[in-house]
Amino acid sequence: MIVNQWVPAAHRGDAIGDSARRVRDLIRGLGHDAEIYALTIDDELRDDVRAFADPSSRRGDLTIFHYALPSPMTAAFASLERGRILQYHNVTPAGYFAPYDPGLFRLASLGRQELATLVGHADLALGDSEFNRRELEELGFPHTGVFPIAVDTARVTRRVHLPALEEILDDGLVNFLFVGRIAPNKKIEDHIKLAEVYKRYVDAYYRFIFVGRYDVVPRYYSMIRALMADYRLLHDRFIFTGPVPDDELAVYYQHTAVYVSLSEHEGFCVPLVEAMATGVPVLAFNDDLRAQVIAGQRQRLADFGDERVARELSTLVQSAGNG
Secondary structure, three states, X not given: OEEEEEEEEEOOOOHHHHHHHHHHHHHHHOOOEEEEEEEEEOHHHOOOOEEXXXXXXXXXXXXXXXXXXXXXXXXXXXXXXXXXXXXXXXXXXXXXXXXXXXXXXXXXXXXXXXXXXXXXXXXXXXXXXXXXXXXXXXXXXXXXXXXXXXXXXXXXXXOOOOHHHHHHHOOOOEEEEEEOOOOXXXXXXXXXXXXXXXXXXXXXXEEEEEEEOOOOOHHHHHHHHHHHHHOOOOHHHEEEEEOOOHHHHHHHHHOOOEEOOOOOOOOOOHHHHHHHHOOOOEOOOOHHHHHHHHHHHHHHHHHHOHHHHHHHHHHHHHHHHHO
């Protein structure tokens, strides 16, 4: 059986693309042919991902279309005659972008509208979380399910040694970590307010670390900086790293006291799984609670392991192939 996956853009470090490559390898491990096709491909991935223009992209017995943005792939997917599996990774509600970026507001609006055009043109519609599955059901997709993102936790759990970075992070300050793009739905302003409360009422020795792009919504990032100035916070206690390689990301997880997520809207949120895998508590501050939270996270982490993903992939491929 040939199982193709379509992703609009193939970028290393992108949760959707990384998951697609992991799923491809698991499908191959089950004995099937599997490839990934993309409209745009990073240079470093050109030997690993095929161009969507390749005619073989339309020849799969099953085609898994990873949807998160409007693209020409949507109409092409709808035109397929069989084996159409939609995997929905969520589109951030457009309203979050309205005060900051009209272009992103329009893109998000189109993304939601275009998703609705696939109702009746997918044999199976999967959300990568129950939250996303319910949205598909509300739109009218008749056959829905949940298939989580295949998270490669090894990239953050392996022990790496970066002395210069470790020296910075181990200077006695309490490290609060966030991983993801600096965007309005992430509510980074609440992180800044948390820092003000922590500094005022708990401890002055703190550091907030934001790992991820901060140039996606420039006006929003400027607002965050202005809020820091309003609170008269020390700018050297806030690190905005931009994108980092996996080795650095692992060090940030391994040298943080707590992972903070105050987001108002998430489709899946891979960093929460990464925090679980590295034993970092999510919004837990004392030692007893920290131990309880970590124990619960480790139990939940088993839901995202390769064994479960491979088992569900096998069932998915067999049932869809016989449909």
